[in-house]
Amino acid sequence: MQGLDFSVVSSYLDIIWVGVWWTATITVSASLVSVLGGILLAVAVLHGPSALRYPMRLFSWIFMGTPLLLQLYLIYFGLVQIGIDIPALAAGIIGLGLHFAVYNADILRAGITAVDMGQTEGARTLGFSRLQTLRYVIVPQALLNTAPPIGGNLIALLKESAIVSVIGVTELVHSAQLAISETYRPFEFYVIAAVLYYVLNLALEGILKVIETRVEATR
Template sequence: MQGLDFSVVLPYADILWIGVWWTVVLTVSASLLSFFGGILFALVVLYAPTVFAYPVRLFMWLFMGTPLLLQLFLIYFGLVQIGIDIPALAAGIVGLGLHFAVYNADIFRAGIVAIDSGQAEAARSIGFGRWQTLRYIVVPQAVRNTALPVGGNMISLLKESSIVSVIGITELVHAAQLAISETYRPFEFYLVAAALYYVLNLVLEFGLRRVERRVEMSR
């Protein structure tokens, strides 16, 4: 019976750090896409003409009702069949970003609806148009009011980023699998990968707490 031997991890530290780096790149890029995409989807659903709002509603419904893994396969492998060849990294960012954008859109939509309509009326009374009112009055308040659940989605996105290993991106899980394929020591590498994910999660939570405190102070 073999015992644990974490000394086998050290020669593969470079591979694991590369995995950490690409996990951070994926998480940051997809988080930005999910944040701004969520705001855009929410605004289209609430204010755009029906001809634009209905396709976005359908898109959101489809992404909410299907697994992230299937969405990644469709983006990376499926689009090639119709002549759209997306690199693996871009496919991972787009897949993760859109998947969480639809959930953020629901949160932002609720936050926008909850804003007192009197504020929009006051903004228009001083000469603001609809989009100026949304940009400067409504959306900033909705973002502040929904910071906590949107932050929770970003933490979920970090954890779900491991799924992109299936399309060949050398993020943390894929890096661990490469090392395992050479050492045949899965337990050690998966434990180290889990610990690194935990550290990344703590860093993200720390950053989100600072953002939430700033949001509370700005109210």
């Protein structure tokens, strides 16, 4: 019976660190897509014209009702059949970002509707247009009020980033699989991957905690 030998990991640290780098890059990029996309979806559903509002509701319903894995397959393998060829890395970022954007939009819709109507009336009295009121008054306050639950979604996004390995993106799990294919030692490399994911998760939680603390200080 083959025993455990973590010393084999040292020979593949370069591959593992590449995976860590791309996992962090994918998480940051997809997080930006998810937050910005969530803002646009929330505003479109609440304040957009009917021609925009209902398609956005349908879009959200589709992304909430289907698995992330299927969405990645459709973006990467499906769109190429209609002439839209998206590189694997971009497809992974877009898929992750849009998947979590619809959940962020739900949170932000609640945050936007919770902002006191007096804020809107005050902004309009000062001469702000409807769009300027949303941009400079309502949406910033909604983001402040919903920072903790959106932060929770970003942590979930980090964990789900491993799924982009199925379309060939070299993130942490994919890097571990490359090392396993050469060493036939899955336990050691999957344990290392799990530890590194936990470290990345702690780092993200720390960043979000700092943001939340600063948000509270502005209230």
